[in-house]
Amino acid sequence: MKEIKVKLPDGVEKSVPAGMTVQEMITAWNPEVLSSTMAARVNQTPVDLSYALPADGTISLIDVQSREGLGILRHSISHVMAQAVQDTFRNVQVSIGPSIEDGFYYDFEYAETFTPEDLEKIEKRMREIAAANHSFKRREVSRDEAISLFKSKGESYKVELLNDLPEEVKTVSLYTQGGYLDLCRGPHIPSTGMIKAFKLLNVAGAYWRGDEKNKMLQRIYGTGFATEEQLVEHLRIVEEAKKRDHRRLGRELDLFQMNDEAGPGLIIFHPKGMMLRYLIEEWERKEHLKRGYDMVMGPQILKSELWKKSGHFDHYRENMYFTEVDEQSYGIKPMNCLSHMLIYKSKIRSYRDLPLRYFELGTVHRHEKTGVLHGLMRARQFTQDDAHILCTPEQLNSEIRAIADFVAYAMKIFGFEYEVELSTRPEKSIGSDADWDLATSALEGALKDNKMHYDINEGDGAFYGPKIDFKLKDALKRKWQCATIQCDFTLPERFDLSYIGPDGEKHRPVMLHRVILGAIERFMGVLIEHYAGAFPVWLSPVQAVVLSVTDKHIPYGEKVYQQLIDAGIRAEKGFDNEKLGFKIRQAQMQKIPYMLVIGDREMEVGHISPRQRDGKNLGSMGVDAFIALIREQTAQYQ
RNA sequence: GCCGAUGUAGCUCAGCCGGUAGAGCAACUGAUUCGUAAUCAGUAGGUCCGCGGUUCGAAUCCGCGCAUCGGCUCCA
Secondary structure (H helix, E strand, C coil), X not given: CCEEEEECCCCCEEEEECCCEHHHHHHHHCHHHHHHXXXXXXXXXXXXXXXXXXXXXXXXXXXXXXXXXHHHHHHHXXXXXXXXXXXXXXXXXXXXCCEECCEEEEEEECCCCCCHHHHHHHHHHHHHHHHHCCECEEEEEEHHHHHHHHHHCCCHHHHHHHHCCCCCCCXXXXXXXXXXXXXXXXXXXXXXXXXXXXEEEEEEEEEHHHCCCCCEEEEEEEEEECCHHHHHHXXXXXXXXXXXXXXXXXXXXXXXXXXXXXXXXXXXXXXXHHHHHHHHHHHHHHHHHHCCCEECCCCCEEEHHHHHHHCXXXXXXXXXXXXXXXXXXXXXXXXXXXXXXXXXXXXXXXXHHCCEEEEEEEEEECCCCHHHCECCCECCEEEEEEEEEEECHHHHHHHHHHHHHHHHHHHHHHCCCCXXXXXXXXXXXXXXXXXXXXXXXXHHHHHHHCCCCCEEXXXXXXXXXXXXXXXXXXXXXXXXXXEEEEEECHHHHHCCCCEECCCCCEECCEEEEEEEEEEHHHHHHHHHHHHCCCCCCCCCCCCEEEEECCHHHHHHHHHHXXXXXXXXXXXXXXXXXXXXXXXXXXXXXXXXXEXXXXXXXXXXHCEEEEXXXXXXXXXXXXXXXXXXXXXXXXXXXX
């Protein structure tokens, strides 16, 4: 028999008979790693362990503890789930079932509804399949053979997938385990016996191929791990993350409410939430003024005619609210750009005036669909830290770079990691191809010049131009777009904006729409979850609470409180008739950074004993010393 | 908007097969005067999401609506 050379994971080359499987080679090399090896790579290509090597190659292992290995395990569990579903229920069609960040899902078409009890039945059947230790068997067939195979099984979604494969695909791979057959690229784990720890989580609707024009399928979400301990740990972390939910903290920390009587998607800020918001907004105004922005403000409603002129009426109407005043139709603004256009147009502009940067904490209303509302993150009224920059085409690059730097600075101040995406032209859009190309390359060029890492998001731009999006993650790892930079050649055109160039001729300025934090509400939501409500001192609605040990310390406490207020520190009184331990607990649960204990010892020498939120006791110190400490901690944000 | 689940005191939740509502925390009152995450006792608190229906009788069963939650689609 022909011999081939393989390089094993430890780098040692070995001669083996051609056609030996990866699994056999690993068994001969180091059988101990088999139990945690999900699949392998041969010359970098992922393969099943049952893959028989036809020629020389380099082998590396995909361990279950790697991201890729866990993904393969979860993907295999999703196949087992699909089998269990079809074993348990009749007339179920399968569609697709990938692994995802924290688990897997599979989408089914089924006339009935899967209930939580059904999930238990499915799980039970899955355990049986796992215990039976069926092997995953791969085989390759022609596309036509696969189509007739799935047709005969009544799996129309699979047939559709096969039909839509690119022309050049002639063969496809099928996997079977324990009598269940699925179309799949693989690789898969060797056998179902390797499935030790999984849990089905919930059922949700999902459109076939993610298109709302298509039928809605039932998606079952689940997760799986190498071991039961890891599964339990993951579920615990998810529970912990739920405690950071901004909607929950918003209530517990008395920051804001949503009220049925007021209406869905509308936020009512309570004193502490409003203080947080005020602090963020003040920081923003100051930072914008430092960077050459001018503050402006437009009205909440503008005539519908103007929205027609801008293109919003044609392209954004379904998200807008309208009202009538004196038999005249008005649109409630969903964006802030219109007034800024009118400010620019209020007089003749010279190239010497550019760039002009109009900044507005602009409150907008958008009629969001009911199903998408989500606390502060997705509301129907929100305030953007919006600006429109009007500049010459030559200034575009440096303006975009300056904005990207501004975003990076802001994210550093608030302690966020973020991802950057470049979104290109969508189907429903206005403007010429040439302008879109120019705008897209301006954005991309600036990102490259700033050496920022980014992904391309094809067809996800705004209707008037491409954009750079900055995304933050919430407590449950859901991504939220906050900052965005959008390049727009269309609005200056529609409003016939111009400036007089050095040549004495009229030229068209270019416009950038941009937000730094995005919507203040959404940003606050992400911020609350990011800090789990324990804000840094400069953002804490209450920075310190004065706690009396007994009633006789109250008069002194009042004095200390007044000193703090006079010094501009956000303080509260904790003078109720409770034991110190109880009041500390209350302050702790409110996540107040400093608890200032005053008892006999402090009163005698005119001191306070600050206790930090982390439990550390700073010892006795003068009130002035404490004020200096707070000032030091907040100075860089003033 | 679509699919599914849920809706009981300020909050978290119990309430069986339909017989008329309960706990803990919070609030209030009193006692206690206490040193770094819960002092004790008492009092009060309900349109059981709304509207209709079935029934002798509905928090409970049915229908419609509203809202919330988890997804999908859309989006800052």
